[in-house]
Amino acid sequence: MYRYDEFDHEFVQARVAQFADQVERRLSGELTEDQFKPLRLMNGVYLQLHAYMLRIAIPYGTLHPRQLRMLAHIARTYDKGYGHFTTRQNIQFNWPALSDVPAILADLAQVEMHCIQTSGNCIRNVTADHFAGAAADEVADPRPYAEILRQWSSVHPEFSYLPRKFKIAVTGAERDRAAIKTHDIGLHLKRNEAGELGFAVYVGGGLGRTPMVGKKIRDFLPQEHLLSYVTAILRVYNLHGRRDNKFKARIKILVHETGTEELASWIEAEWQALKDSELKLPEGDVAAIKAYFAPPELPARPEGDDAVRLARLDSRAFSEWLGQNVTTHRNPDYAAVTISLKGIGEAPGDVTDVQMEAVADLAERYAFEEVRVTHEQNLVLPHVARADLKTVYDELVGIGLATANAGFISDIIACPGLDYCALANARSIPVAQQISTRFSSLERQREIGELKLKISGCINACGHHHVGHIGILGVEKKGAELYQITLGGSADENTSVGDIIGRGFGPDEIVDAIETLVETYLAIRSDRSERFLDVYRRVGPAPFKEALYGAEARAA
Amino acid sequence: MKILTANRLSDGEVVWFANGQWVESISQAEIAEDKAAEAALEAAGARGLADNLVVDVDLIDVEIVDGATHPLRLRERIRAAGPTNRNDLGKQARTQHAA
Numbered sequence: 267m268y269r270y271d272e273f274d275h276e277f278v279q280a281r282v283a284q285f286a287d288q289v290e291r292r293l294s295g296e297l298t299e300d301q302f303k304p305l306r307l308m309n310g311v312y313l314q315l316h317a318y319m320l321r322i323a324i325p326y327g328t329l330h331p332r333q334l335r336m337l338a339h340i341a342r343t344y345d346k347g348y349g350h351f352t353t354r355q356n357i358q359f360n361w362p363a364l365s366d367v368p369a370i371l372a373d374l375a376q377v378e379m380h381c382i383q384t385s386g387n388c389i390r391n392v393t394a395d396h397f398a399g400a401a402a403d404e405v406a407d408p409r410p411y412a413e414i415l416r417q418w419s420s421v422h423p424e425f426s427y428l429p430r431k432f433k434i435a436v437t438g439a440e441r442d443r444a445a446i447k448t449h450d451i452g453l454h455l456k457r458n459e460a461g462e463l464g465f466a467v468y469v470g471g472g473l474g475r476t477p478m479v480g481k482k483i484r485d486f487l488p489q490e491h492l493l494s495y496v497t498a499i500l501r502v503y504n505l506h507g508r509r510d511n512k513f514k515a516r517i518k519i520l521v522h523e524t525g526t527e528e529l530a531s532w533i534e535a536e537w538q539a540l541k542d543s544e545l546k547l548p549e550g551d552v553a554a555i556k557a558y559f560a561p562p563e564l565p566a567r568p569e570g571d572d573a574v575r576l577a578r579l580d581s582r583a584f585s586e587w588l589g590q591n592v593t594t595h596r597n598p599d600y601a602a603v604t605i606s607l608k609g610i611g612e613a614p615g616d617v618t619d620v621q622m623e624a625v626a627d628l629a630e631r632y633a634f635e636e637v638r639v640t641h642e643q644n645l646v647l648p649h650v651a652r653a654d655l656k657t658v659y660d661e662l663v664g665i666g667l668a669t670a671n672a673g674f675i676s677d678i679i680a681c682p683g684l685d686y687c688a689l690a691n692a693r694s695i696p697v698a699q700q701i702s703t704r705f706s707s708l709e710r711q712r713e714i715g716e717l718k719l720k721i722s723g724c725i726n727a728c729g730h731h732h733v734g735h736i737g738i739l740g741v742e743k744k745g746a747e748l749y750q751i752t753l754g755g756s757a758d759e760n761t762s763v764g765d766i767i768g769r770g771f772g773p774d775e776i777v778d779a780i781e782t783l784v785e786t787y788l789a790i791r792s793d794r795s796e797r798f799l800d801v802y803r804r805v806g807p808a809p810f811k812e813a814l815y816g817a818e819a820r821a822a
Numbered sequence: 823m824k825i826l827t828a829n830r831l832s833d834g835e836v837v838w839f840a841n842g843q844w845v846e847s848i849s850q851a852e853i854a855e856d857k858a859a860e861a862a863l864e865a866a867g868a869r870g871l872a873d874n875l876v877v878d879v880d881l882i883d884v885e886i887v888d889g890a891t892h893p894l895r896l897r898e899r900i901r902a903a904g905p906t907n908r909n910d911l912g913k914q915a916r917t918q919h920a921a
Contacts, residue, residue: 295874313878315901316912317834346911363833613907685905695907
């Protein structure tokens with residue numbers, strides 16, 4: 267993985283010192299809150315309901331075990347013993363004292379981490395496929411390009427005060443596991459017929475109050491033009507994006523109001539002036555970054571097949587976990603392991619300091635010192651020998667992280683919601699916990715099959731509800747929580763925005779409503795291979811409306 | 823009926839205003855029952871901000887239920903207690919310790 271050079275270290279240390287001074291001046295009263303707020307946000311410090319919140323960037327979701335250990339140390343020393351992994355592949359701590367933040371940032375800097383650009387109208391953490399460098403279906407590892415984008419966008423003077431925040435995601439496989447079409451820019455790394463690497467480029471995807479699917483504006487951008495082309499997009503957005511209305515300021519609105527073709531022509535014109543500038547990526551520099559992401563040397567472990575076969579015979583639970591949480595690796599002796607942070611009845615994405623240390627330990631012993639954070643709020647060990655899977659599984663059981671539910675209805679994305687968040691209108695976590703508990707039987711979940719359920723506690727859609735096969739949006743109506751259901755959303759290579767199905771449900775009705783939808787699906791699917799999403803796309807909302815609202819639906 | 827709430831500057835702790843100071847328990851919060859009392863609370867909030875003791879000052883609606891101060895909005899009830907999914911966190915955890 268990428269290691270800081272001397273410049274990176276000096277830069278991050280300087281920022282820590284600068285912010286430590288700003289915090290001191292705020293606490294002494296030298297800076298007012300109005301002066302300080304933009305400064306703290308630039309360093310990832312938010313104020314939520316109960317306390318401050320610190321958001322730490324995890325570039326493209328890749329963590330070294332020593333970084334995970336430091337996060338555990340921070341959870342234990344400065345927070346309340348746990349952290350929350352987010353849909354941006356970041357981690358948030360919910361209880362730090364402002365006076366402790368400089369010490370936390372100094373600890374993070376020791377392991378090459380920081381909180382820069384985790385807030386504000388700038389280019390945020392660049393996200394990537396969590397199986398990058400491991401997936402069997404991958405054309406090339408997208409992370410070197412994500413790292414190039416990270417370096418280029420860090421305190422970029424031209425793009426630090428954009429009309430609104432800006433999110434970029436990169437994938438290196440046809441199967442989109444990075445939800446690239448829900449980002450301001452989505453990049454699909456692929457090869458052309460000549461075997462050269464380049465990107466299909468999508469712009470204007472986004473969720474929030476106006477969900478939009480990204481539009482493809484280029485089918486193949488040669489890789490050396492990555493920065494010049496992205497700069498052209500950002501320049502057009504910076505110039506033409508709306509600054510008069512916060513709710514219309516994202517690039518998706520510009521794309522929508524201008525028209526994809528017209529906007530693409532503006533970008534093209536801007537790019538023509540840039541493409542042969544210093545932004546053209548020198549081959550040597552790309553190679554140097556790629557070297558940081560060289561795959562680990564994976565020794566042959568052909569005994570894996572026998573080991574797995576025997577272990578499956580021995581343990582049904584292991585066999586089920588293997589079927590659900592283990593993904594094919596490009597090396598047949600190895601596998602990628604999804605560590606579910608969605609234990610039945612648990613808060614999605616929350617993990618304790620002890621669990622973080624245990625995962626770091628597993629990564630050191632069995633996974634070539636790599637851990638990934640997924641946008642679905644799970645962790646991944648990307649390179650585990652199949653021969654070691656049973657050992658890894660047994661250790662995960664020991665720390666309560668072996669739930670075999672990846673991709674099932676209890677593998678829920680949920681934002682922090684009204685239990686923590688100052689923007690939320692309704693709670694998300696308890697709804698996720700109740701649904702998870704209702705469907706606690708893994709046998710029942712396997713019968714239901716893949717079903718992506720996503721919950722947001724407000725219209726900002728941090729819980730990605732628009733792209734859930736079933737989405738739940740919490741709103742406040744007449745002082746009470748109300749949950750609206752959307753159906754048919756998806757965040758993969760066939761991204762779609764879900765349809766609002768009808769009137770909302772109260773907190774004591776929503777779990778029953780979800781169960782009704784699931785039972786309706788089971789009753790009308792052709793066979794087990796037809797997933798919930800496939801059925802919805804085949805039959806539309808009518809049978810689901812009928813099941814939820816009965817006569818009311820027929821009258822409407 | 824209204825009370826004045828904020829987060830303490832140094833650590834973000836949820837606090838309420840009572841008799842010239844910021845306290846950590848809603849049960850001690852000073853209740854304004856008329857416009858004059860509300861104005862006095864607002865003035866205290868402005869002083870708290872100016873003196874760099876608190877941030878995010880807000881006057882919130884409450885009622886008295888069984889003798890206890892009960893915010894009308896769920897958001898404020900959660901601030902007064904802690905996350906509803908973790909009763910070992912926030913102010914509700916301290917009550918348990920005391921009990």
